[in-house]
Amino acid sequence: MTATMNSSTGGAAQQGKTLNVTLKVWRQDGPAANGRFETYEAKTISEDSSFLEMLDLVNERLNDESKEPITFDHDCREGICGTCSLMINGVPHGPERNTATCQLHMRKFTDGQTITIEPWRATAFPLIKDLMVDRSAFDRIVESGGYITVAAGGAPDGNLIPIPKPVADASMDAAACIGCGACVAACPNGSASLFTAAKIAHLNLLPQGQSERYKRTESMVETMESYFGSCTNHGECQEACPKGISIDNIALMNKDYLKSKFKNRRYLSRS
Amino acid sequence: MRNETQLSSITIDSKIPAGPVAEKWENHKFSVKLVNPNNKRKFDVIVVGSGLAGASAAATLAGLGYNVKIFTFHDSPRRAHSIAAQGGINAAKNYHGDGDSVHRLFYDTVKGGDFRAREANVHRLAEVSVDIIDQCVAQGVPFAREYGGLLDNRSFGGAQVSRTFYAKGQTGQQLLLGAYQALAQQIGNGTVKLYNRCEMVEVVTVDGRAAGIVTRDLVTGQIQSHSAHAVVLATGGYSNVFYLSTNAMACNVTAAWRAHRKGALFANPCFTQIHPTCIPSSDEFQSKLTLMSESLRNDGRIWAPKNRADNRLPASIPEDDRDYYLERLYPSYGNLAPRDIASRAAKRAVDDGRGVGPLQNGVYLDFGDSLKRLGPDKVTERYDNLMEMYERITGESPYETPMRIYPAVHYTMGGLWVDYNLMTNIPGLYALGEANFSDHGANRLGASALMQGLADGYFVLPYTIGDYLAPQLNQKPVDTKHEAFLTAERSVTDRFSQYLAIKGTKSVDHFHRELGKIMWDYCGMERNETGLQKALSEIPALYSEFKKDLRVLGDGTSLNQSLEKAGRVDDFFQLGYTMCQDALARQESCGGHFRSEYQTPEGEAQRDDENFAYVSAWEFTGELSDARLVKEPLEFEAVALATRSYK
Numbered sequence: 068m069t070a071t072m073n074s075s076t077g078g079a080a081q082q083g084k085t086l087n088v089t090l091k092v093w094r095q096d097g098p099a100a101n102g103r104f105e106t107y108e109a110k111t112i113s114e115d116s117s118f119l120e121m122l123d124l125v126n127e128r129l130n131d132e133s134k135e136p137i138t139f140d141h142d143c144r145e146g147i148c149g150t151c152s153l154m155i156n157g158v159p160h161g162p163e164r165n166t167a168t169c170q171l172h173m174r175k176f177t178d179g180q181t182i183t184i185e186p187w188r189a190t191a192f193p194l195i196k197d198l199m200v201d202r203s204a205f206d207r208i209v210e211s212g213g214y215i216t217v218a219a220g221g222a223p224d225g226n227l228i229p230i231p232k233p234v235a236d237a238s239m240d241a242a243a244c245i246g247c248g249a250c251v252a253a254c255p256n257g258s259a260s261l262f263t264a265a266k267i268a269h270l271n272l273l274p275q276g277q278s279e280r281y282k283r284t285e286s287m288v289e290t291m292e293s294y295f296g297s298c299t300n301h302g303e304c305q306e307a308c309p310k311g312i313s314i315d316n317i318a319l320m321n322k323d324y325l326k327s328k329f330k331n332r333r334y335l336s337r338s
Numbered sequence: 339m340r341n342e343t344q345l346s347s348i349t350i351d352s353k354i355p356a357g358p359v360a361e362k363w364e365n366h367k368f369s370v371k372l373v374n375p376n377n378k379r380k381f382d383v384i385v386v387g388s389g390l391a392g393a394s395a396a397a398t399l400a401g402l403g404y405n406v407k408i409f410t411f412h413d414s415p416r417r418a419h420s421i422a423a424q425g426g427i428n429a430a431k432n433y434h435g436d437g438d439s440v441h442r443l444f445y446d447t448v449k450g451g452d453f454r455a456r457e458a459n460v461h462r463l464a465e466v467s468v469d470i471i472d473q474c475v476a477q478g479v480p481f482a483r484e485y486g487g488l489l490d491n492r493s494f495g496g497a498q499v500s501r502t503f504y505a506k507g508q509t510g511q512q513l514l515l516g517a518y519q520a521l522a523q524q525i526g527n528g529t530v531k532l533y534n535r536c537e538m539v540e541v542v543t544v545d546g547r548a549a550g551i552v553t554r555d556l557v558t559g560q561i562q563s564h565s566a567h568a569v570v571l572a573t574g575g576y577s578n579v580f581y582l583s584t585n586a587m588a589c590n591v592t593a594a595w596r597a598h599r600k601g602a603l604f605a606n607p608c609f610t611q612i613h614p615t616c617i618p619s620s621d622e623f624q625s626k627l628t629l630m631s632e633s634l635r636n637d638g639r640i641w642a643p644k645n646r647a648d649n650r651l652p653a654s655i656p657e658d659d660r661d662y663y664l665e666r667l668y669p670s671y672g673n674l675a676p677r678d679i680a681s682r683a684a685k686r687a688v689d690d691g692r693g694v695g696p697l698q699n700g701v702y703l704d705f706g707d708s709l710k711r712l713g714p715d716k717v718t719e720r721y722d723n724l725m726e727m728y729e730r731i732t733g734e735s736p737y738e739t740p741m742r743i744y745p746a747v748h749y750t751m752g753g754l755w756v757d758y759n760l761m762t763n764i765p766g767l768y769a770l771g772e773a774n775f776s777d778h779g780a781n782r783l784g785a786s787a788l789m790q791g792l793a794d795g796y797f798v799l800p801y802t803i804g805d806y807l808a809p810q811l812n813q814k815p816v817d818t819k820h821e822a823f824l825t826a827e828r829s830v831t832d833r834f835s836q837y838l839a840i841k842g843t844k845s846v847d848h849f850h851r852e853l854g855k856i857m858w859d860y861c862g863m864e865r866n867e868t869g870l871q872k873a874l875s876e877i878p879a880l881y882s883e884f885k886k887d888l889r890v891l892g893d894g895t896s897l898n899q900s901l902e903k904a905g906r907v908d909d910f911f912q913l914g915y916t917m918c919q920d921a922l923a924r925q926e927s928c929g930g931h932f933r934s935e936y937q938t939p940e941g942e943a944q945r946d947d948e949n950f951a952y953v954s955a956w957e958f959t960g961e962l963s964d965a966r967l968v969k970e971p972l973e974f975e976a977v978a979l980a981t982r983s984y985k
Contacts, residue, residue, distance in 0.1 A: 120623055123847070133891060143419060143422045143586040144628075145629075147421055172730070195897055210522040214523040215476065219397075224472055225481075226433060231487050235482070236480075239480035242515065
């Protein structure tokens with residue numbers, strides 16, 4: 068039970084637990100400019116505020132001092148759109164497991180703490196400004212095969228394709244990926260294997276995904292490799308993933324990739 | 339005091355096909371003109387927005403053979419706010435044999451919308467709902483399944499059947515990813531060209547027709563024109579006019595508003611939906627409110643203490659001192675009463691001094707009974723991510739203590755006026771999804787937003803757009819060197835330079851917050867004439883301060899988030915004014931529009947069908963000046979006008 072729930076007054080007096088933190092923030096005016104750390108004091112931050120609301124407040128104060136606010140990506144602020152990023156004290160999305168930066172709250176930090184904030188750092192994610200990077204390479208991977216071909220209007224009745232519940236659940240677990248890029252930022256090789264594998268597993272596990280299974284796998288893996296590094300089983304991606312996507316998906320991807328090399332050749336020789 | 343509403347001289351034709359409501363769409367599909375498959379590639383279509391409606395429309399049009407350009411201000415099309423929808427999507431499949439049918443979904447939606455929606459559109463929506471599920475299953479959307487492998491359903495507010503399909507608590511995400519993947523396939527094929535981090539900032543018309551758009555590249559600040567044979571706006575709703583809402587931070591009205599300024603009518607702007615189950619705000623610096631899916635009301639019971647200022651812990655409040663007010667007031671629907679009704683009931687409890695939580699600004703949503711009945715595992719399976727999300731935000735576990743909830747602005751039923759073909763009154767300019775006004779009347783039922791977005795994109799626009807394009811065969815789109823484009827580019831450049839040139843003292847967020855307070859206080863869950871008049875005098879005062887005292891630092895030639903936001907907040911001011919005007923002119927209560935002067939003795943909304951059974955479509959006359967009204971009368975042939983009752 069939390070302190071607020073024990074409130075006997077029930078009034079506003081109970082809220083107002085605040086903390087002061089020191090921020091070391093990566094500032095970089097553009098892709099070609101030199102970057103640097105700037106230090107900001109974030110004072111009297113409510114512990115109920117989210118990490119990004121803390122940054123909003125810092126920005127509001129910077130604006131008051133005629134200093135340009137910090138640029139960072141964010142949107143839904145409920146952990147689902149995958150727009151937010153941030154390396155917080157060297158950990159993608161910060162210290163709380165299975166939590167995207169936007170859902171991280173200041174109660175997870177201590178008064179007087181120094182917090183270092185950096186952008187995702189990966190060759191395939193070129194920096195745009197300050198803490199914002201370009202993750203378009205993810206779109207290129209999906210474009211290369213992360214779909215099931217079906218024209219609107221041509222689908223059979225939904226219940227004509229029964230799917231065992233455990234299969235549907237496993238597919239859903241992989242499909243939960245929000246495409247934030249934490250896996251890439253965490254990987255010493257800058258690999259997007261977890262992202263790619265999650266999409267491949269989502270579709271390859273389903274009966275609907277079988278027709279294009281091997282074409283999809285070969286194409287997506289090779290597109291991924293053309294932008295990102297390769298997987299050498301560090302497992303950092305799984306630790307960093309805000310949605311808890313398992314590296315088991317990478318095993319499935321690797322198996323299907325290997326098979327694709329035989330299957331796709333066989334299909335080609337027939338055509 | 340403002341003058342009486344001025345009527346516009348514009349005439350509109352809703353193009354509702356003749357015949358019985360159940361046959362209109364079938365007949366209409368046969369009567370619209372078609373474009374031969376080989377000729378489709380001769381047409382260029384611009385789609386703005388990549389949410390459910392935009393992505394599904396772009397993917398489908400490209401699949402048919404049209405050349406499509408899609409624009410999103412996000413870094414990737416997959417980020418659109420459709421992704422945040424949690425609970426589900428309705429469809430009249432009747433897979434569970436519990437009495438559902440196309441007619442029942444149609445009926446529930448018309449009634450749920452408090453008889454302010456167009457019957458013909460709603461019936462079409464109910465008809466195509468079944469195709470949407472088939473389409474999404476085929477795309478690989480991992481809907482929840484029963485052990486036999488068939489699709490599972492849950493029930494939602496405003497319905498007495500189980501017709502809601504879902505993918506855990508992430509249905510919006512999975513449907514959007516389905517549409518995004520279909521779009522990505524077309525992008526990969528080269529049939530759709532994607533412009534990301536690129537915001538539409540102007541609509542261009544030539545000879546009264548949509549000719550294209552002007553965009554601002556958010557990374558470089560470059561202003562650019564794009565022309566096409568038709569322009570499709572699928573740019574979502576405008577809940578962020580209230581500053582605090584459940585919408586994502588970047589959701590805005592700019593695209594729709596810029597179209598409105600160019601002559602497109604804006605319909606029913608005051609029809610906004612307050613979602614009953616959001617997490618109450620914790621302090622002033624809160625940036626947004628978080629919604630907890632309405633599906634939680636399937637297994638959670640809503641209550642407030644019977645006594646005012648009851649400060650005991652929820653567990654220490656005995657049953658006799660709890661007021662399960664929805665179950666008491668609406669026994670047949672209980673906790674699943676429609677959103678507007680559930681929201682107002684919560685407001686009444688809190689206004690009565692029976693609110694709970696540190697700020698006494700919420701009511702309880704209690705899973706105690708369900709945890710006993712179903713066990714924690716079943717509850718986890720149904721609502722896992724929602725339970726976790728709540729705990730992450732509040733630091734309290736819903737398994738141990740009831741959730742605290744309070745209504746928040748969530749969805750806007752109003753939007754650009756469109757005819758049956760989804761075309762605005764500007765020929766060639768279409769509006770889809772939440773950006774249009776057509777299907778939800780004065781109140782949207784839960785799990786119907788996803789249905790409408792995908793219906794418009796997959797199954798309506800692809801049929802109706804041919805009717806407009808076919809006669810233009812072999813005509814080139816207007817050249818972007820045309821004077822209309824050059825003028826639009828100049829005005830956009832000037833507008834953004836002006837925000838930078840003000841060099842005042844207050845941030846964009848400051849003005850947005852202040853505007854939001856006015857809107858919430860006077861045009862929020864409950865409205866009245868005095869308040870609305872007050873808003874109509876306060877908004878212009880704040881707006882002129884915005885124009886004099888705004889501080890946007892940095893420049894316009896590189897990425898500048900404050901500058902982007904300045905343009906959006908500017909448009910929110912203008913919209914806010916028209917919303918209040920609309921709310922003032924509609925002297926009745928209906929659905930989400932509750933005027934305290936017009937209520938039944940029990941405090942329910944009192945409609946005035948005699949005088950207000952029409953769509954209010956507004957014509958732009960200038961910034962913060964009184965818009966002129968066009969009325970589209972609503973006729974109810976298949977569903978008899980009746981007072982909504984959920985008792």
